[in-house]
Amino acid sequence: GDSVTQMEGPVTLSEEAFLTINCTYTATGYPSLFWYVQYPGEGLQLLLKATKADDKGSNKGFEATYRKETTSFHLEKGSVQVSDSAVYFCALSDPPSSNTGKLIFGQGTTLQVKP
Amino acid sequence: ETGVTQTPRHLVMGMTNKKSLKCEQHLGHNAMYWYKQSAKKPLELMFVYSLEERVENNSVPSRFSPECPNSSHLFLHLHTLQPEDSALYLCASSYGTASYEQYFGPGTRLTVT
Numbered sequence: 001g002d003s004v005t006q007m008e009g010p011v012t013l014s015e016e017a018f019l020t021i022n023c024t025y026t027a028t029g030y031p032s033l034f035w036y037v038q039y040p041g042e043g044l045q046l047l048l049k050a051t052k053a054d055d056k057g058s059n060k061g062f063e064a065t066y067r068k069e070t071t072s073f074h075l076e077k078g079s080v081q082v083s084d085s086a087v088y089f090c091a092l093s094d095p096p097s098s099n100t101g102k103l104i105f106g107q108g109t110t111l112q113v114k115p
Numbered sequence: 116e117t118g119v120t121q122t123p124r125h126l127v128m129g130m131t132n133k134k135s136l137k138c139e140q141h142l143g144h145n146a147m148y149w150y151k152q153s154a155k156k157p158l159e160l161m162f163v164y165s166l167e168e169r170v171e172n173n174s175v176p177s178r179f180s181p182e183c184p185n186s187s188h189l190f191l192h193l194h195t196l197q198p199e200d201s202a203l204y205l206c207a208s209s210y211g212t213a214s215y216e217q218y219f220g221p222g223t224r225l226t227v228t
Contacts, residue, residue, distance in 0.1 A: 004157075036219075043119070043205055043219035044158075089158070102171060103217060105158040 002027045006090050006106035013113050019077040021109045023064075023090035026071065031092040033057075033066050033073040034103070038087045047075075047088070085113045117141055119220035121206050127226045128196065136191040136223045138206030146212045147189040149181060152203040152222070164189060165212050196227045 007022040025033065032051045036044040048057030053068035062077045073090060090106040119140045128134050140147065149161040163171035164183040178200075180192040189206055203222040209215040 034216075041221070043121075043221045044207075045219070046216050049216065102160055102163070103158075104160075107155070107157045 002031070002092060002094070002104050004090050004092055004104055004106035006088075006109050008109070009087075010110040010112055013080055013111070015082055015113055015115055016079045017113075019075070019080045019084075019111065021075040021088055021090075021111070023073045023075065023106060024071055025073065025090075025092050027092055029094070031094065033064070034091045034093070035062070035064055035073070035075050036089040036091060036105075038089065038108070040086070044089060080111070080113045082113045082115055085111055087111070119206060119208055119218050121204075121220035121223050123223060124221065125224045125226075127228060128193070129228055130196060130198070132196075133192070133194040135193065136204055136206075136225075138189040138191075138220055140187055140189075140206075140208035140218070140220075142208060142218060144208035144210050144218070145186045146209045146215070147183060147186070148207040148209075148217065149189065149191050150205040150207065152205055154202075158205070161191075163212065170212065193225075196225075198227050201225055201227045 003026045005024050034049045035047040037047045038044045048059040050057040050066035056065045064073050064075045087108045087110050089108045091103045094102045122137045146165045148163050151159045160173050161175045162181045167183045178195050182190040203224050205222045206220040207217040209217045
C-alpha cells in the first residue's frame with residue numbers, strides 16, 4: 001500500500017542554518033503531497049502542498065518540490081529560526097477519485113533550533 | 116470560536132469508564148476525521164465522515180464509536196478502553212474528501228489507567 005518515509009530525528013540546528021528534511025513516498029496513483037507542522041501542545045497545521053509532479057509548494061520560507069522521478073518531497077528552508085522548532089510531518093493523499101480523504105503520514109521529524 | 120475545537124483537552128479514564136470526545140468545526144466544512152497519534156508512530160486515520168455519513172473506517176476496535184450528528188460536530192464515544200489506547204486524538208475537517216486541505220484541532224490527550 002501507499003506509504004511515506006521521513007528521515008529520523010531529532011534534527012538539531014543552530015539559528016540561521018540551512019534545513020533539509022527528507023521525505024520519500026510510495027504510491028500507486030498520483031497523490032497530492034503535503035508538509036504539516038505541529039508546534040508543542042497544538043494540532044497539525046498545513047505548511048505547504050503540491051498537487052502534481054514538478055510543483056513547488058512554499059510558505060513562510062519553507063519549500064518542497066514534488067519529484068515524481070525520485071518519489072520525493074524534501075522540505076527545505078534557507079535560514080531557520082528558534083520559532084521553527086516543531087515536529088514536521090510529510091503526508092500524501094489518495095487520488096481525488098477515491099474520495100476517501102485519506103491522508104497517509106510519515107512518522108514525523110522533530111526539529112530543534114538553538115539560538 | 117474559530118477553526119476546529121476539541122474538548123476536553125486532557126482526559127484520564129479507567130478501563131471500565133465511558134467517556135466521549137467532542138470536536139466542533141467553525142469553517143463550513145462538510146468532511147470530518149478522527150486520527151490517533153501515538154508516541155513514535157505515524158498518525159493513524161480512524162474514521163472519515165462526509166456529509167454526516169461514514170465513508171472510512173480503518174479497522175478500529177468497536178470500543179471506539181464515532182457519531183456525526185451534523186456537519187459541524189463529531190464525537191468519539193469511548194468504552195472499556197485499554198492502556199494501549201492512551202494517545203493524542205486529533206480531529207480534522209475539510210471542504211470535501213478529494214485531496215482537500217485538512218484543518219486540525221489541538222487534540223485530546225487521553226490517558227487510560
